[in-house]
Amino acid sequence: MSALFEFLLRQGDNALVLGHRVSEWCGHAPVLEEDIALANTALDLIGQTQMWLGLAGEVEGKGRSADDLAFLRDVWDFRNLLLVERPNGDFGHTMMRQFLFDAFNLVHLTELANSTDDRIAAIAEKAGKEAAYHLERSRNTVVALGDGTEESHARMQAALDALWPYVGEIFENDSVSDELAADGIAPEPASLRAAWDARVQEALAEATLRHPEGDFAHRGGKTGVMHTEHLGHLLTQMQWLQRAYPGATW
Amino acid sequence: MYAQMVKSTGKGVKTPEEMTPEERAFQARIDAGEKIEPKDWMPEGYRQTLIRQIGQHAHSEVVGQLPEGNWITRAPTLERKAILLAKVQDEAGHGLYLYCAAETLGVSRDELIDLLHEGRMKYSSIFNYPTLNWADIGAIGWLVDGAAIMNQVALQRTSYGPYARAMIRICKEESFHQRQGYDIMMKMAFGTPEQKEMAQDALNRFWYPALMMFGPSDRDSVHSAQSMAWGIKTMTNDEGRQRFVDQTVPQAEYLGLTIPDPDLKWNEERGHYDFTDPDWSEFFAVINGNGPCNADRMAARRKAWQDGAWVREGLLEHARKKAARRQAAE
Ligand SMILES: [Fe+2]
Ligand SMILES: [Fe+2]
Numbered sequence: 052m053s054a055l056f057e058f059l060l061r062q063g064d065n066a067l068v069l070g071h072r073v074s075e076w077c078g079h080a081p082v083l084e085e086d087i088a089l090a091n092t093a094l095d096l097i098g099q100t101q102m103w104l105g106l107a108g109e110v111e112g113k114g115r116s117a118d119d120l121a122f123l124r125d126v127w128d129f130r131n132l133l134l135v136e137r138p139n140g141d142f143g144h145t146m147m148r149q150f151l152f153d154a155f156n157l158v159h160l161t162e163l164a165n166s167t168d169d170r171i172a173a174i175a176e177k178a179g180k181e182a183a184y185h186l187e188r189s190r191n192t193v194v195a196l197g198d199g200t201e202e203s204h205a206r207m208q209a210a211l212d213a214l215w216p217y218v219g220e221i222f223e224n225d226s227v228s229d230e231l232a233a234d235g236i237a238p239e240p241a242s243l244r245a246a247w248d249a250r251v252q253e254a255l256a257e258a259t260l261r262h263p264e265g266d267f268a269h270r271g272g273k274t275g276v277m278h279t280e281h282l283g284h285l286l287t288q289m290q291w292l293q294r295a296y297p298g299a300t301w
Numbered sequence: 302m303y304a305q306m307v308k309s310t311g312k313g314v315k316t317p318e319e320m321t322p323e324e325r326a327f328q329a330r331i332d333a334g335e336k337i338e339p340k341d342w343m344p345e346g347y348r349q350t351l352i353r354q355i356g357q358h359a360h361s362e363v364v365g366q367l368p369e370g371n372w373i374t375r376a377p378t379l380e381r382k383a384i385l386l387a388k389v390q391d392e393a394g395h396g397l398y399l400y401c402a403a404e405t406l407g408v409s410r411d412e413l414i415d416l417l418h419e420g421r422m423k424y425s426s427i428f429n430y431p432t433l434n435w436a437d438i439g440a441i442g443w444l445v446d447g448a449a450i451m452n453q454v455a456l457q458r459t460s461y462g463p464y465a466r467a468m469i470r471i472c473k474e475e476s477f478h479q480r481q482g483y484d485i486m487m488k489m490a491f492g493t494p495e496q497k498e499m500a501q502d503a504l505n506r507f508w509y510p511a512l513m514m515f516g517p518s519d520r521d522s523v524h525s526a527q528s529m530a531w532g533i534k535t536m537t538n539d540e541g542r543q544r545f546v547d548q549t550v551p552q553a554e555y556l557g558l559t560i561p562d563p564d565l566k567w568n569e570e571r572g573h574y575d576f577t578d579p580d581w582s583e584f585f586a587v588i589n590g591n592g593p594c595n596a597d598r599m600a601a602r603r604k605a606w607q608d609g610a611w612v613r614e615g616l617l618e619h620a621r622k623k624a625a626r627r628q629a630a631e
């Protein structure tokens with residue numbers, strides 16, 4: 052697998068898996084405005100998936116489409132962060148996960164807009180606008196619920212604490228990122244941490260949430276070495292029609 | 302329709318002689334095709350009928366997310382998933398416009414939602430049927446949105462201004478809903494034998510429930526006359542149903558699918574299709590809570606509302622704190 056292909060899978064799979072998770076909320080949100088906003092977020096993420104996985108298929112050069120990559124790979128071929136495959140939990144958990152990811156996504160896409168690869172720069176440009184909007188919304192929700200009632204505060208703190216061990220993986224460099232950074236295609240994830248920290252710390256302070264201590268990190272998502280058990284179930288549902296009726300056009 | 306069997310006054314339509322001068326002036330405005338606006342005088346029966354109708358319509362949009370949401374996580378391609386998400390997002394938006402229209406009549410969204418959850422308000426019978434295969438998503442867009450459009454186009458001329466304007470916004474989005482549904486049906490009907498089977502199965506299950514959306518026959522529709530006189534309804538149930546059948550039969554023929562009605566045939570004399578009425582006892586069972594999915598739909602909506610209580614309270618409390626801080630700073 053080329054480093055570029057693998058990088059594009061990481062981008063596409065993050066958007067795909069998170070978009071899928073968010074779409075699970077459809078019709079079940081706490082208030083109608085949130086149903087609309089969650090559907091909108093999921094829709095943007097699926098759009099980003101089409102762009103990233105579309106380019107991944109092109110770069111791979113084996114004639115695989117974005118749909119082929121989304122619906123016909125198994126768990127070990129997925130390269131998304133563990134963070135995004137975590138189950139939704141309650142609404143606060145979903146929004147905290149979204150916030151942690153959006154903050155990364157925006158910081159990352161901003162850098163990618165200067166990629167030496169024009170195709171990547173173009174996708175980042177478009178996705179960056181959406182990510183900025185998502186971040187504004189998820190940040191404001193985290194702040195409001197953190198600084199809301201006693202119960203909402205406690206739930207947001209619990210969500211943050213539960214998700215924190217999935218933050219470290221986001222910023223780990225590896226041979227894939229080293230190679231892309233050397234070519235000016237994509238930044239090293241570790242180089243984004245300071246900008247991410249600044250955004251997160253600012254929001255957590257306003258949300259009156261305690262910044263978790265410790266930097267223990269689960270890893271294995273973006274390398275595909277060890278996903279959580281949850282991803283297989285997500286794919287079972289997502290891929291079912293394509294697997295059960297191979298070769299059909301939908 | 303999205304609003305079925307909406308109760309009106311339950312009494313007959315008043316003759317001009319029975320009306321008070323105010324009522325007579327009001328009726329004259331309706332008859333002249335004028336729009337009634339929130340601040341205008343209106344008979345209490347008119348207000349109550351509208352609250353029931355618009356509220357039921359809004360609830361239908363919201364509950365209607367569930368049967369389609371049932372397939373969002375199983376949509377077979379990224380494009381289909383995106384289209385379905387966009388559609389369901391629209392439907393939630395329609396719910397929002399309609400609750401806003403109802404609020405102009407002096408009833409809050411939360412009050413209406415409570416009435417729904419207590420089983421004291423209804424939503425369209427159609428959303429109590431299950432979506433069992435992917436073609437059902439096509440059938441919903443094609444038939445359910447198709448029937449809804451027919452009704453909502455007519456409602457653009459309804460006498461209450463905010464309702465009519467909500468319908469105009471909604472109708473702009475609905476044609477995309479029907480198109481994407483028919484597009485799925487084409488893919489399925491012209492696809493593999495299994496896909497064609499799914500398409501036929503979906504049509505078999507959704508045909509009569511779609512006909513039921515227009516409400517019982519005009520003969521049995523006690524409240525229709527008043528709603529028609531007030532210009533709240535602009536098309537009778539049977540008119541809508543006939544128009545729907547006439548429009549849909551050629552579309553089914555093009556797909557090569559069979560409408561599950563052996564007595565369906567073109568009537569040269571009438572210039573319309575003759576067709577079999579749905580089983581009205583099934584309709585009344587569904588309306589009264591005994592459809593295949595009533596219990597599941599309501600349980601899902603109640604659970605969403607209850608699970609979300611802490612979120613709504615949290616957001617409100619934050620808004621309060623912010624306002625207090627702003628005041629303290631001044
Ligand atoms: Fe709608
Ligand atoms: Fe609808």
Ligand SMILES: [Fe+2]
Nearest residue numbers: 392446475478
């Ligand atoms: Fe619709």
